[in-house]
Amino acid sequence: MGTDFKMSTRSAVERYSDALIGLSHSIHAEPEQAFSEHRSAAKVADLLAAEGFEVERGVAGLDTAFTASFGSGELVLGLCAEYDALPEVGHACGHNVIAAASAGAALALRDVADELGLTVRVVGTPAEEVGGGKVLMLERGVFDDVAFSMMVHPAPYEAVAARSLAITDVEVHYTGKPSHAAAAPHLGVNAADAITIAQVAIGLARQHLEPGQMVSGIVTRGGTVPNVVPARTSAMFDLRADDLESLHRLEERINRCFTAGALATGCTHEVVKVSPVYAELTPDPWLADAYRRAAVELGRHPLSPEEELQQKIGSTDMGNVTRALPAIHPTIAIDCGDAVNHQIEFATACASASADRAVLDGALALAWTTIDAATSAEQRTRLLTRVADQVGGAR
Incomplete structure (x- = not known):
């Protein structure tokens, strides 16, 4: 059955490939900085709304934050979409790729959400570079019912259980x-x-x-x-x-x-x-292993777990999410020569054919990781129990 779901999601990503690549390029062409990402947030939300997702804009009191949900399953997936840019160098961290990959994973999972008992939710998170959008959204309850969360970030190398500072x-x-x-x-x-x-x-x-x-x-x-x-x-x-x-x-x-x-x-x-404190990434081991299997199946070549320990990816407010609930923040490699994140050459690479492939592969790897989690009785129970315990503790 898992194979059937994976074939379905692959077909969906192929069907939406032009729209997803177009979304990535459109965000890249109009970079917007923290809490001012009005056009970028609208581009992602509008695409999902047109495809049947229920969109709520301005969530958590943040004008450029949104949620877009499909399905009514008890297992709630939160796909984080970033879309803010840097001053002067624009999308030199590739948030256009992140937003498009998360939207692609959501669209891929939409048609199988009911069978998987899923609620698929894209969480539009502003101000990652500075401002801590995810931290504010966590504090204001946006992730309270989310069982697990994921996103994928472009980088010069492929790391599954990426570490941050x-x-x-x-x-x-x-x-x-x-x-x-x-x-x-x-x-x-x-x-x-x-x-x-x-x-x-x-x-x-x-x-x-x-x-x-x-x-x-x-x-x-x-x-x-x-x-x-x-x-x-x-x-x-x-x-x-x-x-x-x-x-x-x-x-x-x-x-x-x-x-x-x-x-x-x-x-x-x-x-x-200036910003809320960002915690270090603490990726969920099971989700990381599932993502690694998906990436390898797609022909990608992640660093070994030993090599990953030697890599640092800077800092991200996704670290706070990983400390609050099971979550992962893998990196996906793009062809960028000698450039690294936050350099103008990396910004150029984030609208290249390699980055376009990262959008589609990233979307599919996130979707396949979700399928593995949803169809594993043990993992499904683990994820749902944590949410139930959290809600009970809050009460």
Whole structure:
């Protein structure tokens, strides 16, 4: 029976291939940043609505979030669709491929949803690059009845149980006192010096950071003109670590560096979190194994589990989803030469023939993983029991 379902979903992906590739290219051509993905979200939602999915827009109080559901089965699948882009380099992380692959998996499963006892739901999640759309949607109940969740992310390599780093984005703001930089510099309190001292402290701290911890940052406001002592400055930093516990220790250490800048110069300072904290990915082992079988059957070549442990894929708010419910976030390889995610050359590759193939293979691999889960009595019971226990605990 599983073979029949897989043949049906393969036929569906082939039937919708032009529409899915067109969706990927259309999103790629009009990149939109966090919480402003109005056209992109509409493109995905409109396609699914036209194919019989019940679409709810603006969910969780987020204008560019949506859900699109089909079926009434007790086993609820959540296919995450990302569609935000990066400033200047556009879709250099390939979220156009992610959105199209999730939509393709949903369309492939639509006609077999009733037989599989499924509710197929695409969860349109804005602001992955910054803003934490999935974290906000988790907190606001969008995933409460979801039994398991999946998505597939383009990358230079194929990894099934991909690992990521926990991350927090912070801004530090220093306030000093302006003065004439030549006539009365002694009357000023230099906020640019405060940032310099903080950066030096962070640079020296790097030697002693724990394995897996890292810090990167930019100055976002350094002053106005050189003949005025800078009174207000700002910088933004990404703090990453192997897991949330290590991230918390790193954050405490970096906050002391920020304080050092203020103490040394006499400035005041404020530290502001830019996004919700992203947890590390903890992929569900059974779902990862099922996806690996599907990818191999499609002729793809995932890294071995041992090789995967050596790879990191940056950070993602899908990590929070994997800590809340059984979920996976595999990567799917595209031909991108020497380029990596977040480079302009990778953005170009995300609208190539290789990326188009990733859309279709990714959709099918997600669909086949779902079929395996839905038709395994043991896994079905496991997934449904977790949801029932969660609902009962909430009550």
